[in-house]
Amino acid sequence: MQKFRIGFGYDVHQLQPENEFWLGGIKLDYHLGAVGHSDADVLIHVICDAVLGAANMRDIGYHFSDQDPKFKGIDSKILLKEVMDLVRKEGYEIGNIDTTICLQKPKINPHIPAMKKCLSEVMNVAEEDISIKATTTERLGFVGREEGVSAYCAALIYKG
Ligand SMILES: Nc1ccn([C@@H]2O[C@H](COP(=O)(O)O)[C@@H](O)[C@H]2O)c(=O)n1
Numbered sequence: 001m002q003k004f005r006i007g008f009g010y011d012v013h014q015l016q017p018e019n020e021f022w023l024g025g026i027k028l029d030y031h032l033g034a035v036g037h038s039d040a041d042v043l044i045h046v047i048c049d050a051v052l053g054a055a056n057m058r059d060i061g062y063h064f065s066d067q068d069p070k071f072k073g074i075d076s077k078i079l080l081k082e083v084m085d086l087v088r089k090e091g092y093e094i095g096n097i098d099t100t101i102c103l104q105k106p107k108i109n110p111h112i113p114a115m116k117k118c119l120s121e122v123m124n125v126a127e128e129d130i131s132i133k134a135t136t137t138e139r140l141g142f143v144g145r146e147e148g149v150s151a152y153c154a155a156l157i158y159k160g
């Protein structure tokens, strides 16, 4: 019998001017960008956490410490690729992932096809198994004030 496991990820990054805004593996053209030790791609970070959590393999900061200069400014796609290698070594494959980005501006919908294509290539998972959604927080809270971006991810993994 196939064994299914679920995982969940949540992450926040601050938004500041003069930072690049990487999201879902692509660079957005916006006057604010995300702050982090890595490239601060919050969507990729929650996917890493959900997939690792589903496999009960700790979290992104456990595997790639934000105290380690090796990861300073790192492209989060490299971390996601490594996470996929780690869980595949344990015999897991992705069923599907479902994500939500919480961002007041800019609109994400036009960028979702490019993000899905990119993540599909990095993860080696079919685009139809990668869902990306976005919501504002109706100008409420840190997201609403454009002080930060957050994201959530649910992941289903299985052993064949
Ligand atoms: N950064 C965002 C936020 C939202 N969207 C899309 O707009 C829809 C309406 O947003 P609400 O916060 O008012 O619910 C939402 O369902 C998304 O389709 C977006 O593209 N980018």
Ligand SMILES: C[C@@]1(CO)OP(=O)(O)OP(=O)(O)OC[C@H]1O
Residues within 6 Å of the ligand: 011, 035, 036, 037, 038, 039, 040, 041, 045, 060, 061, 062, 064, 065, 066, 071, 072, 073, 074
């Ligand atoms: C990705 C890492 C490592 O560079 O750093 P950040 O970009 O700061 O991201 P965060 O989600 O706060 O923590 C995870 C860290 O491992």
